[in-house]
Structure formats: structure tokens, C-alpha cells
Amino acid sequence: MKAVHFGAGNIGRGFVGVLLHAGGYELVFSDVAAPLVEAINAADSYIVHEAGAGGQDREVTGFRAVNSATNPDGVAAEVASAEVVTTAVGPTILKFIAPHVLAGLHQRPAEAQPLQVMACENAVGATDTLKAEIQGLAGPDWDQLQHRAVFANTAVDRIVPGQATSIGIDVTVEPFYEWAIESGPFGDELPHIPGAHFVEDLGPYIERKLFTVNTGHATAAYLGHAAGLDTIAAALADPSVHAGVQAALEETSALLVAKHGFSNQEMTDYRRTILERFRNPSLPDTTARVGRQPLRKLSAAERFISPAAQAAERGLPVTGLLRAIGAALQFDLPEDDQSVQLQQKLTQIRSGELTAAEFTAAVTGLTQEHPLFAQVVRVVARQTN
Ligand SMILES: NC(=O)c1ccc[n+]([C@@H]2O[C@H](COP(=O)([O-])OP(=O)(O)OC[C@H]3O[C@@H](n4cnc5c(N)ncnc54)[C@H](O)[C@@H]3O)[C@@H](O)[C@H]2O)c1
Numbered sequence: 552m553k554a555v556h557f558g559a560g561n562i563g564r565g566f567v568g569v570l571l572h573a574g575g576y577e578l579v580f581s582d583v584a585a586p587l588v589e590a591i592n593a594a595d596s597y598i599v600h601e602a603g604a605g606g607q608d609r610e611v612t613g614f615r616a617v618n619s620a621t622n623p624d625g626v627a628a629e630v631a632s633a634e635v636v637t638t639a640v641g642p643t644i645l646k647f648i649a650p651h652v653l654a655g656l657h658q659r660p661a662e663a664q665p666l667q668v669m670a671c672e673n674a675v676g677a678t679d680t681l682k683a684e685i686q687g688l689a690g691p692d693w694d695q696l697q698h699r700a701v702f703a704n705t706a707v708d709r710i711v712p713g714q715a716t717s718i719g720i721d722v723t724v725e726p727f728y729e730w731a732i733e734s735g736p737f738g739d740e741l742p743h744i745p746g747a748h749f750v751e752d753l754g755p756y757i758e759r760k761l762f763t764v765n766t767g768h769a770t771a772a773y774l775g776h777a778a779g780l781d782t783i784a785a786a787l788a789d790p791s792v793h794a795g796v797q798a799a800l801e802e803t804s805a806l807l808v809a810k811h812g813f814s815n816q817e818m819t820d821y822r823r824t825i826l827e828r829f830r831n832p833s834l835p836d837t838t839a840r841v842g843r844q845p846l847r848k849l850s851a852a853e854r855f856i857s858p859a860a861q862a863a864e865r866g867l868p869v870t871g872l873l874r875a876i877g878a879a880l881q882f883d884l885p886e887d888d889q890s891v892q893l894q895q896k897l898t899q900i901r902s903g904e905l906t907a908a909e910f911t912a913a914v915t916g917l918t919q920e921h922p923l924f925a926q927v928v929r930v931v932a933r934q935t936n
Pocket residue numbers: 557558559560561562563581582583584587619639640641642644647648671672673707708709710711712
């Protein structure tokens with residue numbers, strides 16, 4: 552059995568790769584970073600260090616890497632003969648993966664078992680996004696190709712911070728992980744991934760993950776950064792940041808209870824576990840990494856606006872989420888392109904070239920009629936006065 556995994560970065564090697572290896576798949580990483588591809592091909596094994604209570608070292612073997620920028624034909628051939636394709640590249644990169652999967656489907660024998668495709672990104676319906684990109688590129692050929700693959704959405708959870716270059720392709724991760732995968736698309740042929748759990752309805756799982764782990768994480772990052780703190784652990788040790796994270800998460804929990812029927816106790820326990828994970832002293836994680844790409848994080852389907860919009864529609868409180876959104880606007884990091892773009896837009900508001908309402912509509916996708924719109928406009932106006 553072979554799995555092609557796009558994106559040999561932190562979560563690719565430290566989570567998806569290690570579980571696919573444990574499931575018995577031969578691993579083919581595909582990436583565009585030439586030094587990384589070379590380093591993977593120069594190694595016979597790498598170690599995933601689980602840092603923290605109960606953590607173990609796990610060895611991954613049986614892998615190689617193909618550079619999709621310089622060898623797209625090689626990647627297509629690997630996809631054509633694989634059982635599984637996974638991605639961990641970031642939701643905005645999926646459109647660049649689509650041509651490679653499509654080329655592989657073209658070459659795949661029509662009688663082969665359908666390729667099992669799963670995008671492992673922090674986004675609702677990431678595999679659907681990838682499928683739509685592939686289908687769009689295929690055009691009329693899709694009628695004939697669509698039977699050659701099945702597409703399942705997933706929710707992945709494991710904190711994998713930025714890695715020290717000194718450890719090569721080894722990866723330091725937290726011991727905790729969760730991988731929930733939609734079962735329906737596979738019929739009786741589930742992929743063999745030990746530790747993953749297959750669920751009929753992924754909706755509650757992905758929203759609970761994105762609106763708790765990622766909302767809490769991003770709130771800690773933005774409030775922490777605004778307070779001049781560089782690590783997530785330091786941010787959570789600050790009473791004001793901690794209170795801000797608690798407030799935002801109590802609001803998203805209230806939404807998840809109302810929408811998906813989780814119990815209050817379940818959500819209290821889930822939040823407690825997550826805060827302990829964020830504080831893991833063995834896992835240095837930075838406000839820069841967790842806050843990366845603030846424009847993505849402030850977009851409509853993401854960890855702040857989506858839960859806040861849904862809460863506002865139900866008349867639930869959003870004060871904590873609005874404070875987090877205000878802190879996100881202060882994320883000013885020259886090495887992060889989206890932070891630079893965000894600060895440029897805020898400068899345009901200060902100079903009168905853009906209004907707070909125009910900014911809110913463009914960045915969050917909210918319309919003027921939405922019950923959250925005016926509240927976000929006020930936050931933006933406060934940050935730019
Ligand atoms: N790190 C985490 O804690 C974590 C946890 C859960 C989910 N995720 C999600 O996993 C995804 C990846 O995050 P990460 O932290 O591993 O990032 P990362 O930057 O460490 O890894 C991304 C990799 O994708 C590669 N890449 C970029 N463009 C590519 C392309 N066109 N083709 C192939 N490879 C390409 C990059 O070179 C890099 O190696 C994101 O969607 C993230 O939200 C991350």
C-alpha cells in the first residue's frame with residue numbers, strides 16, 4: 552500500500568506521516584522545498600519525539616520524497632499508483648495540489664480501487680475544496696475520472712510547533728493527537744490508519760476542533776503578541792491573556808452546545824485539556840507561528856468570524872471573541888506577509904482611503920445586515936482611531 556502526502560512540513564512528518572507509516576503504507580512525500588526533499592531522500596528514517604507527559608519516540612521508515620515543482624510527472628506517476636493521497640500544505644495551497652492529483656487520476660487505471668483523498672488542513676471542508684479545484688480543472692473529463700477517487704473531509708489535531716533546524720527532519724510534537732475522518736465516502740474500504748476514528752458526520756468534530764483548539768490558540772497568540780509575549784506558554788501565564796482565552800472559549804462552547812448538542816460538561820473538559828496542551832512546558836510554541844496569516848484567520852469560515860457570526864445569529868454573547876478580533880488586528884510581524892497586508896489596510900483606514908465598514912466587509916465577508924457586522928466595525932474603528 553502506498554500513500555502520497557503533499558506537504559512534508561511539521562504536521563506532514565510529525566502527524567500524518569507517522570500514522571500512515573504505522574498503518575503500513577509506503578510513504579511518498581511531495582513538497583516544493585528543494586532542501587527538505589533532499590534531506591528526506593538522504594535519510595532512511597526519522598524520529599517523531601513526543602514531548603511531554605507519556606510521550607515516546609517513534610521511528611518512521613519506508614519513505615522518500617518527490618519535488619512537485621521540478622518533477623510533476625514523477626508526482627503524477629506516484630499518485631496514479633497510490634492507495635491514499637493526503638495533504639497538509641495550508642488551505643490556500645490546495646489549488647496548487649489539484650493539478651498533480653488530477654494528472655495522477657488521468658494515468659490511473661479505470662479498474663483500480665478508487666484513490667482515497669483526504670486533506671488534513673485546519674479548515675471546514677478542506678477535502679471538498681480540493682475536490683472542487685480538481686473537478687474545475689478536469690472540466691468535461693470529470694465525468695469519466697470521478698469514479699477513480701473518493702474524497703473524505705477530516706479534522707486533525709496535534710500541536711506541532713516550528714522545528715529547530717539542528718534536528719534535521721526529526722520532528723518534536725505533543726503526545727496528544729486526534730484524527731477524525733468522514734466514513735461515508737469510503738463505503739466498506741476504510742483506509743488503514745491506526746488511531747484515526749471514522750465518523751458519519753464530521754461537522755460537529757471539525758467545528759469543535761476549529762472553534763475551540765484553534766480559536767483558543769489564536770486568541771492566546773494575538774492577545775499575547777499584543778502584550779509583547781513571544782510564546783504561547785508565556786501568553787497563557789499572563790492573567791489578562793488567560794482571561795481573554797477563557798472568555799472567547801466560553802462563547803464558542805455555548806455555540807457548540809446549542810448547535811451540535813455537546814454537553815456543558817463535555818465542553819468544560821475539552822477546554823481544560825486544551826489549555827493544558829497549550830501550556831505544555833516541553834513544547835515551545837510561538838505567538839508568531841500560531842498567529843500566522845491573520846487575514847486567513849479573520850476570514851468568514853474561520854475560527855473567529857464563523858463562531859461569532861453563528862453566535863450572534865442565535866443571540867449568544869460574543870464580547871470575548873470581539874476582544875480576540877481586536878487583538879488580531881494588532882498582529883504586526885514584518886516576516887508574515889498577511890500581517891503586513893493587514894497593517895497596510897489599517898493604515899489606509901487611518902488615512903481615510905478605506906472605511907472601517909469597507910475593511911470589515913472585505914476581510915470578514917460579513918454583510919452590513921448581519922448582526923455581527925456593526926460590532927466588528929466598532930472594533931476596527933477603535934483600533935484605527
Ligand atoms: N502544525 C500544527 O500544529 C498543525 C496541526 C493541525 C493542522 N495543521 C495544518 O496543517 C497544514 C500544514 O501546517 P504545518 O504546520 O505543517 O505547516 P508547514 O509550513 O510546517 O508545512 C507545510 C509544507 O507544505 C509545503 N508546501 C507549500 N506549498 C506546497 C506545494 N505547492 N506543494 C507541496 N508542498 C507545499 C511547504 O514547503 C511545507 O513543507 C496547515 O493547514 C495547518 O493549519 C497544522
